[in-house]
Amino acid sequence: MNIGIGGAAAIVVGSLLGVAVLVGPGWDVPPIEAEQIGWRGVAMEKVVNPRTRAKLVDASQMPEAVWPYEESPEGTPLASEIYENVPVLGHLPVDQFDRLMAQITEWVSPITDDPQEGPLEQGCNYCHNPENLAEDSVYTKIVSRRMIQMTQAINTDWDAHVGNTGVNCYTCHRGLNVPQEIWFTQDQPMRGMAGFRAGQNEPGIASASLPGDPFTPFLLDDQDIRVIGNNALPPASGPVIGTKVTEYTYSLMNHMSEGLGVNCTFCHNSRQFQGWEGAPPQRMTAWHGIRMTRALNVDYLAPLGPEYPDYRLGELGDAPKTNCATCHLGLNLPLNGAPAYLEFPSLGPAGLAPVAADGAPQAALLLPEIDGVVID
Numbered sequence: 001m002n003i004g005i006g007g008a009a010a011i012v013v014g015s016l017l018g019v020a021v022l023v024g025p026g027w028d029v030p031p032i033e034a035e036q037i038g039w040r041g042v043a044m045e046k047v048v049n050p051r052t053r054a055k056l057v058d059a060s061q062m063p064e065a066v067w068p069y070e071e072s073p074e075g076t077p078l079a080s081e082i083y084e085n086v087p088v089l090g091h092l093p094v095d096q097f098d099r100l101m102a103q104i105t106e107w108v109s110p111i112t113d114d115p116q117e118g119p120l121e122q123g124c125n126y127c128h129n130p131e132n133l134a135e136d137s138v139y140t141k142i143v144s145r146r147m148i149q150m151t152q153a154i155n156t157d158w159d160a161h162v163g164n165t166g167v168n169c170y171t172c173h174r175g176l177n178v179p180q181e182i183w184f185t186q187d188q189p190m191r192g193m194a195g196f197r198a199g200q201n202e203p204g205i206a207s208a209s210l211p212g213d214p215f216t217p218f219l220l221d222d223q224d225i226r227v228i229g230n231n232a233l234p235p236a237s238g239p240v241i242g243t244k245v246t247e248y249t250y251s252l253m254n255h256m257s258e259g260l261g262v263n264c265t266f267c268h269n270s271r272q273f274q275g276w277e278g279a280p281p282q283r284m285t286a287w288h289g290i291r292m293t294r295a296l297n298v299d300y301l302a303p304l305g306p307e308y309p310d311y312r313l314g315e316l317g318d319a320p321k322t323n324c325a326t327c328h329l330g331l332n333l334p335l336n337g338a339p340a341y342l343e344f345p346s347l348g349p350a351g352l353a354p355v356a357a358d359g360a361p362q363a364a365l366l367l368p369e370i371d372g373v374v375i376d
Helices: 004-022 050-058 094-108 139-157 169-173 215-220 243-260 282-307 324-328
Strands: 033-036 045-048
Touching: 045 050, 094 169, 139 282, 169 324, 215 243, 215 282, 243 324
Parallel strands: none
Antiparallel strands: 033 045
């Protein structure tokens, strides 16, 4: 067959376009590293793109502390004795309080030369009224106060997930006012004859071909996860596990895989994904992580909605919330496993406010109400 010069050129161009598609965004270019983590022949492997991981590792280095940590000298006054309106951290020695405030500024709102932001919107003024640092007129001060409590709660109550490394503000913020990975509940109206599409085949926050918002049912509501139908047809009795339920589970699992930069067998037994027997220990860590994330969204993040300006809210008016990628950002160990509160004990269990006579933490007694509910 004689295809001629034009035809040959078309084939070459088409081939090059095909190669461009194959190596485009979202595709892993060889070589890929695979480490066997189970018995040979059972497809238990840890698969990593070394070039992608190297970039993520470089971008996830814990910054040096602004001030080195030192024990407070005996007799150092408390922050509550020097400053007004410090309900959460007022029990700390004032030097530790000042050090933490300076560090949070670097973690969340560092001074920038960006003309789009301007110095008055960064530094201390991001959360404080420069005319009166004690007042709560800036919404970010109320939010950050709650975020400090959330960080302390993670490091105190969720060691089954975060271990002794814990988290700090930089774990999620990475020098940004708003963390890179947040989510809002998606508006998913009926679409005519297409019915309820669950955000599928639309630009979404999880996986385009699967339900676009697996976070609301699983990381905000308490719906069952890992539900997979075992029968081709509906059972004669018992709960009906349909395709849509399975798709939501897969959508969340895809998010976790992308968010941690791992493949499925990092947590699952390749012979029976649903089963716990033979699963790597990371599956239990992930189990606690799902429940921790849900608790953070329910107890801390979602209730802050009334405090945010409209431009910080989602299309349905809900507050920004967290998922696995918020902390992990593509690595199975956030910040490469660096100890997050070792130099900042006020963010760990040791930094919690002392307990009052009635058993309630001192900090909770002075917190403002949000939407009629006192935060504790």
